[in-house]
Amino acid sequence: MNKEHNPVGRPRNEQARTAILNAVDDLLFEVGYAAMTMKGISERAGVSRQTVYRWWSHKAEILFEASAADAEEELAISLSGDPLDDITAYLEALLRFLAHSLAGAAYRALLGEAQHDSVVAELLSAKDPLGDSARVVIERALGKDTLPVPLEQATALLIGPSFFWILSGRDPAQLVPRELAENFIHGLQARQSR
Amino acid sequence: MNKEHNPVGRPRNEQARTAILNAVDDLLFEVGYAAMTMKGISERAGVSRQTVYRWWSHKAEILFEASAADAEEELAISLSGDPLDDITAYLEALLRFLAHSLAGAAYRALLGEAQHDSVVAELLSAKDPLGDSARVVIERALGKDTLPVPLEQATALLIGPSFFWILSGRDPAQLVPRELAENFIHGLQARQSR
Amino acid sequence: MNKEHNPVGRPRNEQARTAILNAVDDLLFEVGYAAMTMKGISERAGVSRQTVYRWWSHKAEILFEASAADAEEELAISLSGDPLDDITAYLEALLRFLAHSLAGAAYRALLGEAQHDSVVAELLSAKDPLGDSARVVIERALGKDTLPVPLEQATALLIGPSFFWILSGRDPAQLVPRELAENFIHGLQARQSR
Amino acid sequence: MNKEHNPVGRPRNEQARTAILNAVDDLLFEVGYAAMTMKGISERAGVSRQTVYRWWSHKAEILFEASAADAEEELAISLSGDPLDDITAYLEALLRFLAHSLAGAAYRALLGEAQHDSVVAELLSAKDPLGDSARVVIERALGKDTLPVPLEQATALLIGPSFFWILSGRDPAQLVPRELAENFIHGLQARQSR
């Protein structure tokens, strides 16, 4: 009733699907995004090339599907109630994600690709783990209605500095999440009190 | 006296060099970074493939050399004396560069590539047009000694939000440079007055 | 029963195979062996370069396969019963093959290549159209058991003079097969009667 | 009087010439004819590429010049007075030359190349070490006027079998020069006595 009602023929092999997603994860770690090829993925997954192409068009899509859930999870934090603590915790998670996590490496690779491949750009704009997680944290920690700037801009103020720092190749150890959090909150308050 | 006075062998052909740099610029605009190939560059420049490889190893290197001067120029602003005006002007230049300029497209492509190619990453960290320009502006507009945070972090606070906004594919028209500038300055002042 | 009954995967394209063999024949005639390249062959055959390399490693192998059957056919003669006539007919066929036939040109090119390429040398020693045909003719025309010298040496005596004449670039018209045949037979008989 | 009377400009460097000829000899032995390149020759000789091209057009020309004298010397034999001994001695020298000598390897390489390169063919027909040496031996050993066949054909009968044997890749040890010599002489006598 609720499924494709008459899926005639042999059903999709779920083992093949997960083997491919795992292969992509492994290869990202082992050889990097650039050296990752559709051929390599299929061979690593022990799957025919056609099977990969049947379900995904680009390696970006596979990588996106393979890492999206991890990204969401890694960027979700439990709130304490204290705004400064919460923002700090979020920035710590963000830095960990961007600089040290495999899902974050996948995200950076995809975002890099998106700069010169509109298909990947569209993929990313459809599901935006950074923006989504930041929106949630800001709403919960600071309140949606008391924000002196639109929520979307606030996410950019929150994410931007760390994002730039990591993507421009700077050392993540030089960044202090608590200071960034203070700066973010005080900046908004300064605007508010004018 | 001050130059290499005995360059043995046939000298490098300067026309070939500029033809290659121009070809890279043209191709970036016409077909985009991903579809730009060493073969395509050499053919567009009317130059042998070997000649390209003799002087550059990767298309990234050529693009970097072709766009570095433009980037520097586009990000340099003349200062008025008023900090808010200056920061605003800089952010306007930054947004124009990242979102609309050819040199900016080159920069974004290279930065994207740097996420999964350490050779390109090194290339970019050697010459950092965004950081350099931001450092200059902050020093001149706000004074180097009165900054409540290290200069390097301040550049991240200044550049980060716009950088994230554009690279994550958001609409540049939704960003108001003056507001970003106010936020940047007030945030720093709030820190200072604590 | 007698064939590979389970050839997995897409079967080889027989059209591509014959197109390549024809292309090699054509190119040998049109541009000569030296100017014949793997690239040229693939383009002439309307076939991808990979497809050529998939089945043959060197142009020599293709040429060998393309001309072996023709060589065998051109060097096979129908026997009359008279030894002198038969040997004469064989030498006529041999001269025609070496000096005027396309398959002969292929054979000379391969033999030339074999002088400085051991891979080609092995190829030729595995299938030796001159030796094979001469062996047959001598056995049938003169009898195997009455030969005063080993069969193998007899083939060298039969083939050698014409072979040297042509390969050293001398004019085939100056060679009279009947005289060579007489000389060959009388030489053997002289040995025999001692 | 007998030399170029006014060779203006810097004279040719004789050291460079011999260095090139030696390099060709060395490379023929070390890497073989096919892998021998003009670039490799110049580098091995410690000479600029232009200097090689100034005096020779093809590697075949250099190799020819480098080996012609050796070939002539190796194929010249001192006559004893007994025809059978002389012919046998010549065939021994011929086999040694073709199968084991460096100059012989050069000759085979050039003759091989001549099968598909008319420039090399012309080179070889201008100076024919095998034919020349065989003519001399036959004239001296058997007398020019008593030959029952034209001298040129006689050389083919003498050289041909060994020539075919070696160039077709057969084992030189299986060939007995004395038997070949007997066969050659008896064959001619049989013709004569008819």
Add this chain to the structure above:
DNA sequence: GTGTAATCGAGACGGTACGTCCTGTCTTCGG
């Protein structure tokens, strides 16, 4: 001495083939 002219080294140049790799599609057989 002071041209003039040819040689030599070094090495850049436009070209072209090399053999390999990956792309995305296809064609077969078997589940």
Add this chain to the structure above:
DNA sequence: CCGAAGACAGGACGTACCGTCTCGATTACAC
């Protein structure tokens, strides 16, 4: 219909040599 296997056209990869060229430096002869 799905999937494994693998052939196919196409095209870029980076390398090697080709034969030519453009330099500066050298080495002879002629004036």
